Amino acid sequence: QKEVEQNSGPLSVPEGAIASLNCTYSDRGSQSFFWYRQYSGKSPELIMFIYSNGDKEDGRFTAQLNKASQYVSLLIRDSQPSDSATYLCAVNQAGTALIFGKGTTLSVSS
Amino acid sequence: SAVISQKPSRDICQRGTSLTIQCQVDSQVTMMFWYRQQPGQSLTLIATANQGSEATYESGFVIDKFPISRPNLTFSTLTVSNMSPEDSSIYLCSAGLAGVDEQYFGPGTRLTVT
Numbered sequence: 001q002k003e004v005e006q007n008s009g010p011l012s013v014p015e016g017a018i019a020s021l022n023c024t025y026s027d028r029g030s031q032s033f034f035w036y037r038q039y040s041g042k043s044p045e046l047i048m049f050i051y052s053n054g055d056k057e058d059g060r061f062t063a064q065l066n067k068a069s070q071y072v073s074l075l076i077r078d079s080q081p082s083d084s085a086t087y088l089c090a091v092n093q094a095g096t097a098l099i100f101g102k103g104t105t106l107s108v109s110s
Numbered sequence: 111s112a113v114i115s116q117k118p119s120r121d122i123c124q125r126g127t128s129l130t131i132q133c134q135v136d137s138q139v140t141m142m143f144w145y146r147q148q149p150g151q152s153l154t155l156i157a158t159a160n161q162g163s164e165a166t167y168e169s170g171f172v173i174d175k176f177p178i179s180r181p182n183l184t185f186s187t188l189t190v191s192n193m194s195p196e197d198s199s200i201y202l203c204s205a206g207l208a209g210v211d212e213q214y215f216g217p218g219t220r221l222t223v224t
Contacts, residue, residue, distance in 0.1 A: 032211040043202055043215040044153070046111075051211075088152065095206070097143045098213055102152040 002027040006089050006101035015110045019076040023089030023101055026070070030091040033065055034098065035074045038086045048074060079108045112137055112205050114216035122222045123193055130189045131219045133203035138183035141206040143213065144176070148199045156201075159186045193223045 003026040013019045021035075032051055036044035050056045050063040050072070062075040072091070076083055086105050090098040113136040123129050133142065141160065145153040157165040157178055165178040180186045190197050200220050206213045 034212070036215075043200075043218045046212060046214060049212055092211060094211060095141065097141075097155045097158055098153075098204075099155075100153045 002030075002099050004089055004091055004099050004101035006087075006104045008102055009105040010107050011104055012107045012109065013079050015079060015081060015108055017079050017108075019079045019083065019106055019108070021074040021076075021087050021089075021104050021106065023072045023074075024070055025072070025089075025091045025099075027091070027093075027099075028067075028070065029093055030070075031093050032091065033063070033072045034090040034092075035061075035063060035072075036088040036090060036100075038088060038103070040085075044088055076106075079106075081108050081110045084108050111212070112139060112207055112214045114203060114205055114214055116203060116216040116219050118219060119217065120220040120222075122224060125194055125223060127193055128189055128191045129193065129221060130187050131201055131203075133186045133188070133205075133216055135184045135205045137207070139205040139207055140183070141213075142180060142186045143204045143206075144178065144186075144188045145202045145204065146199045147202060147218075153202065156188070190221065193221075195223045197221065198223045 035048040038044045048063040050065045056063045060077045064073045086103040088103045089101040117132045144156040157167045159165045159180040177189045200218045202218045204213045204215045
């Protein structure tokens with residue numbers, strides 16, 4: 001059974017702080033790794049994807065991948081109240097459906 | 111990225127009836143997927159819809175209950191048949207662009223079965 005594990009949270013951070021979201025996966029054959037943001041009542045929105053070990057930065061977001069440890073993380077710098085949402089980690093092998101974690105709820109207080 | 115639309119956005123249906131959800135993508139895509147998200151839960155894959163072939167269903171989902179069509183590279187439908195209150199959920203379609211692994215989601219269909 002292929003699994004993706006996330007802490008459900010809630011993760012609470014003050015405005016301006018760094019939020020760190022973590023994810024582990026069981027399938028060593030996983031090739032692609034994604035972070036989706038989902039606001040309440042909305043569909044998931046792709047915010048980051050990473051394929052290679054190391055860091056990938058896009059604005060305030062940094063995705064980190066360590067395939068040896070089967071670990072993916074998302075860092076959000078200078079967190080804003082508008083970042084408050086559920087963050088879903090997803091993995092797949094090429095051309096296959098995504099396997100989602102249960103999501104981590106982030107709350108950024110002003 | 112791909113822009114995906116779904117119809118209807120929401121519906122309230124009576125037990126025993128069926129509802130067909132449409133998913134339209136603004137570009138040709140190889141893979142389309144249907145997910146279900148129950149309240150407070152993560153996404154569960156129902157099936158993968160490939161153009162020109164039968165859909166592939168995940169464990170716990172069967173074609174008689176969730177028939178899927180994929181007539182071309184931009185469109186798919188999911189039917190929820192013989193509905194019961196347990197089918198109340200948000201149904202989401204997603205699509206993967208050819209040559210890349212990123213998948214994008216439609217806005218979802220919120221189904222309530224009474």
